[in-house]
Amino acid sequence: MKQNLKFTLRGENFSTMWEKQILLLPGPTQIPPRVMRAMSREQINHRGPVARKILFEIIEGIKEIMRTENDILIFTSSGTGGMEAAVANIMSPGDKALVVSNGAFGDRFKKLCQAFNIEMDVIDYPWGEVVDPQNIEDHLKNDHGHKIKAVFVQHNETSTGVLNDMEAISKARGEHPALLVVDAISSLAAAELQVDKWGLDVVISGSQKAFMIPPGLSVVSISPRAWEAVKRCTNSRFYFDFTLAGEYLELGQTPFTPALSLLYGLQESLKMMRDEGLENILKRHSQYRNIVRAAVNALGLEMLAREEISSPAVTAVKAPEGMNAGDIINGMLEDYNVVIAGGQGNLRGKIFRIGHLGYMDPLELVAGISALESVLSSLGQPVDMGKGVTAAMKIIKGGKSCESIDN
Ligand SMILES: Cc1ncc(COP(=O)(O)O)c(C=O)c1O
Structure with missing residues (x-):
């Protein structure tokens, strides 16, 4: 990982600190x-x-x-x-x-x-x-x-x-x-x-x-x-x-x-x-899944798993037609220090995986979604910027399932 990641803000160059990475992996996860x-x-x-x-x-x-x-x-x-x-x-x-x-x-x-x-x-x-x-x-x-x-x-x-x-x-x-x-x-x-x-x-x-x-x-x-x-x-x-x-x-x-x-x-x-309580922990994870699925849906991307069988720990998303998932993963890391996972075996290059488990709060997921929007757009995918973030925030504010989002 780059220790002095550069990013541009209104035409000026800044560097971020590598310890500020947003780790959205399905393990290892963040440590409190x-x-x-x-x-x-x-x-x-x-x-x-x-x-x-x-x-x-x-x-x-x-x-x-x-x-x-x-x-x-x-x-x-x-x-x-x-x-x-x-x-x-x-x-x-x-x-x-x-x-x-x-x-x-x-x-x-x-x-x-x-x-x-x-x-x-x-x-x-x-x-x-x-x-x-x-x-x-x-x-x-x-x-x-x-x-x-x-x-x-x-x-x-x-x-x-x-x-x-x-x-x-x-x-x-x-x-x-x-x-x-x-x-x-x-x-x-x-x-x-x-x-x-x-x-x-x-x-x-x-x-x-x-x-x-x-x-x-x-x-x-x-x-x-x-x-x-x-x-x-x-x-x-x-x-x-x-x-x-x-x-x-x-x-x-x-x-x-x-x-x-x-x-x-x-x-x-x-x-x-x-202290948090197991019931609350489980509810929190299923809401994380809802946040990510709603956002991905709103961005017009397809997920590998149907909603009924989807995991509360990780969401696998298909890269848009003609795009290598590796480019999305690298873009997220290089431009925003957001760490997501790739596909394994035959799915390498075809999917990327957003982990949503463990020590994490909802706004980290929103940050990840906004980075995803930006990277997809840079890679040439037509993206309605903010649509994924809005869908995610609707879940966060309303706690509704992603199917009930009306865009
Ligand atoms: C379902 C499942 N099984 C097995 C493993 C392997 O665990 P480890 O890499 O800790 O050996 C993992 C790791 O991601 C996993 O998610």
Whole structure:
């Protein structure tokens, strides 16, 4: 990133400070100053009483957010470490998995199963589409010998901005004993997720999304049924061994040195989340989605995901015909220091993604929209300047859904 970004205001040149960037990514997300301060505290003995208290407090906070009584393990790793841990601890070589994929992160579960020699059935959807629980139900009904030990799926597919219906997917298992492993890395605390009520066996999340702390921690919840699978599992594992982590947890420790500063940060951010209240946090995220969708709609751009399946954490927008999404992303960064994400895989160059989760306020989204209007116009797209901003402000002032905006 340029440290001395130049911009022109009424013909004069100015420079902005790079720390003033507007980070509209679907992770990493912005860090509240309170959390920054907490993370700058001195290091302590990670096997001492203070660290134990912090770890237990964090686990209670995560249970509240996940709405679960299940055990929670914390690993020092990015979210993918938690995904790998799930595969390594419940699937033995020769077991079969049903991997359901509607985007780049669904495909990651396929790669992980391959890496661990797990047999796989796959249900694929076009990127931008939602998982149909009926397909899972039909597939499991045909698995007469119950060879499928677990279903792997994303709650929020971050690569496309599609939110899968996890309650319906869980129900789709019917009487089939397969475990349900859910990647909730970008959805937890942005979208409703009821781990116990919905019967989700293994749920994985990551620190750099709605938890409002930097990357580096993965969080995994494990149901009693999943623990049974862990006991039976013959796979090799070491760093990500659930059994070992569970034993240490009873002592209020992790098997290996944890990222203490991130734990301080998580302790603080969970306090903030408790103060705000989960219901309010979820409402705020769905309003952020409404703001972005209303603005994008008003600018005449198309979104990848239909409204009914759209994510409260990230919105994927198709670049106008003949325009490379990379040029929009670069323009936003270079002209306005607004950071948005690109498309992954085949969507690279075709979409850009606006993240709207975590520590963010609505006017940051409005700033992002106004930068988008300006950049689109500079790139030659006919833009009615201010139309996106007006649509966004209507939502902010009225709290209406984007469908009810009359332009
Ligand atoms: C849904 C989902 N799964 C997995 C990951 C991978 O997490 P990480 O990059 O922290 O390993 C991400 C990260 O964006 C994600 O959004």
